[in-house]
Amino acid sequence: MAHTGQLTASPLRLPGLSRVTLLRIAIILAVLAIWEAVAASGLLFRDVVPSLTVIARALASLLGEEGFYWNLGVTAGEVGTGLVIGGFAGLVVGIVLGGSRFLSRAFEPYIYYLGPTPKIIFFPVMIMWFGVGPGSKVAMGTISCFFPIALSVAAGMRQIDGVLIRVGRSFRANTWQMVTKIYLPAMRAPIVNGVRLGLGVAIIGTLLAETKLSNRGIGFLIINSYSTFNMPRMYSLLIAVFVLSIGVNALVSRLGNLEAVKRR
Amino acid sequence: MNGVAQAQKRGTPALLGLAVLIAALALIELLIRAGVINRFIVPLPSEILASFKRVVVEEGIPERFWLTLREAFWATLLLTVFGVGLGVLLHRVRILRLATETWVAALASAPTVLMYPLFLVIFGRSANTIIMMGFVAGLAPVILKTVEGLAGTRRVLIDVARSFKLTPWQLYWKILFPAALPSIFVGIKLGMIFALINIVGVEFLINFGGLGQLINELAERYDLAGTYAAICFVILVSVLFFMFTERLERWLTPAN
Numbered sequence: 365m366a367h368t369g370q371l372t373a374s375p376l377r378l379p380g381l382s383r384v385t386l387l388r389i390a391i392i393l394a395v396l397a398i399w400e401a402v403a404a405s406g407l408l409f410r411d412v413v414p415s416l417t418v419i420a421r422a423l424a425s426l427l428g429e430e431g432f433y434w435n436l437g438v439t440a441g442e443v444g445t446g447l448v449i450g451g452f453a454g455l456v457v458g459i460v461l462g463g464s465r466f467l468s469r470a471f472e473p474y475i476y477y478l479g480p481t482p483k484i485i486f487f488p489v490m491i492m493w494f495g496v497g498p499g500s501k502v503a504m505g506t507i508s509c510f511f512p513i514a515l516s517v518a519a520g521m522r523q524i525d526g527v528l529i530r531v532g533r534s535f536r537a538n539t540w541q542m543v544t545k546i547y548l549p550a551m552r553a554p555i556v557n558g559v560r561l562g563l564g565v566a567i568i569g570t571l572l573a574e575t576k577l578s579n580r581g582i583g584f585l586i587i588n589s590y591s592t593f594n595m596p597r598m599y600s601l602l603i604a605v606f607v608l609s610i611g612v613n614a615l616v617s618r619l620g621n622l623e624a625v626k627r628r
Numbered sequence: 629m630n631g632v633a634q635a636q637k638r639g640t641p642a643l644l645g646l647a648v649l650i651a652a653l654a655l656i657e658l659l660i661r662a663g664v665i666n667r668f669i670v671p672l673p674s675e676i677l678a679s680f681k682r683v684v685v686e687e688g689i690p691e692r693f694w695l696t697l698r699e700a701f702w703a704t705l706l707l708t709v710f711g712v713g714l715g716v717l718l719h720r721v722r723i724l725r726l727a728t729e730t731w732v733a734a735l736a737s738a739p740t741v742l743m744y745p746l747f748l749v750i751f752g753r754s755a756n757t758i759i760m761m762g763f764v765a766g767l768a769p770v771i772l773k774t775v776e777g778l779a780g781t782r783r784v785l786i787d788v789a790r791s792f793k794l795t796p797w798q799l800y801w802k803i804l805f806p807a808a809l810p811s812i813f814v815g816i817k818l819g820m821i822f823a824l825i826n827i828v829g830v831e832f833l834i835n836f837g838g839l840g841q842l843i844n845e846l847a848e849r850y851d852l853a854g855t856y857a858a859i860c861f862v863i864l865v866s867v868l869f870f871m872f873t874e875r876l877e878r879w880l881t882p883a884n
Contacts, residue, residue, distance in 0.1 A: 485859055599746075
């Protein structure tokens with residue numbers, strides 16, 4: 365590793381790129397080697413750090429299972445439904461609050477301060493309202509994603525170029541036309557960003573609810589592998605969830621970037 | 629944001645917000661009394677209010693609060709030490725930053741809290757699991773904001789340091805750290821909020837420890853009013869904590 369300690373941007377772009385790639389590979393290999401060494405040494409409890417080959421085998425058998433895809437479908441359905449309901453509510457609330465300074469002052473503090481609270485504690489109430497089935501998980505996803513989307517849309521509303529709004533008004537656009545022709549197209553970037561944030565917390569809310577009380581879904585599989593102490597399976601499930609959610613996140617933010625580029 | 633005139637202007641809408649909230653609660657109370665809403669699903673708001681005192685006195689709220697606070701403190705301490713340390717490392721070793729900054733950003737968007745069953749196995753059903761969950765959840769923003777702050781130091785300041793021939797150590801303590809401090813505080817604040825959310829959440833999920841467990845216990849006892857009151861209490865605590873960190877940040881950030 366080059367301990368240059370330099371603060372200026374190094375002009376060595378091209379060779380730097382390949383060195384970065386090399387370093388990345390080296391870090392990954394080092395982590396895997398340390399992992400394998402710890403697994404072989406038996407320093408930790410048996411099975412807490414299983415050998416990589418064991419995890420790889422568990423991952424392969426997990427991906428070969430039909431039940432995994434069925435449970436993944438259940439979770440995806442719950443997250444998707446939650447995102448649609450919470451996202452739509454967030455969009456409406458965001459447009460209303462962002463469009464009026466008075467209403468924003470009256471109600472936005474509640475959303476702003478409720479946003480960073482742990483949503484999972486509403487789960488017992490959601491069970492009472494919507495039952496122990498998928499309904500309560502959808503509700504968790506909805507509550508989770510409502511707040512970031514509403515706040516993001518409200519902030520986006522306030523950043524819309526005043527000229528666009530005046531153009532709409534001078535064409536005597538009605539409220540519906542203002543929303544569909546002016547507000548929504550002008551707010552594409554903040555909406556996509558809000559959906560990205562909302563999707564992330566909706567996944568967390570739904571899966572956590574599944575680990576707490578359910579009999580299906582990926583969260584259930586994770587907590588089930590915990591209660592049967594099947595650590596390789598738990599690792600492979602966590603790997604699958606992490607890869608999927610980071611991938612979806614990257615996909616949505618790429619969507620935002622593409623649209624931002626197209627606008628120019 | 630502040631200013632006397634604006635504060636006065638803000639008074640009316642704030643009152644309206646509060647009035648709507650109270651009106652909504654009154655409406656729910658009426659609907660339950662009229663039998664439109666089942667009172668075994670939604671308890672009367674007045675009942676919830678009345679059970680506040682019972683929950684605080686009988687369920688050992690002070691001890692629980694103190695436990696959660698201690699967990700949050702240790703998580704924040706770990707976050708600050710490791711987050712800022714790793715941030716400085718990434719900033720000093722440029723190639724390491726190029727190689728791993730996107731990984732740290734990906735970690736920030738990953739659902740790390742789902743690893744709690746894994747942490748349960750490693751650390752046992754104890755406060756350590758909860759502290760480590762809070763630490764892992766809040767680490768990424770501290771690292772990213774530290775790097776951002778250090779890298780965003782104005783060139784003029786660094787040139788001044790150069791012309792005074794400061795040693796690298798002096799450069800860090802006298803120039804880079806003070807310049808990056810506002811950004812680092814933003815990172816620690818974000819990390820603290822993520823940590824608290826996850827600490828209370830995991831307490832609820834694994835039924836151990838402080839405020840989160842209280843909700844789980846009351847819900848399992850089917851103490852409806854108590855559950856609602858406990859949820860309101862936890863929400864209140866998190867909102868106050870959030871307001872406090874915001875104040876702290878504003879107080880620590882030099883006014884521009």
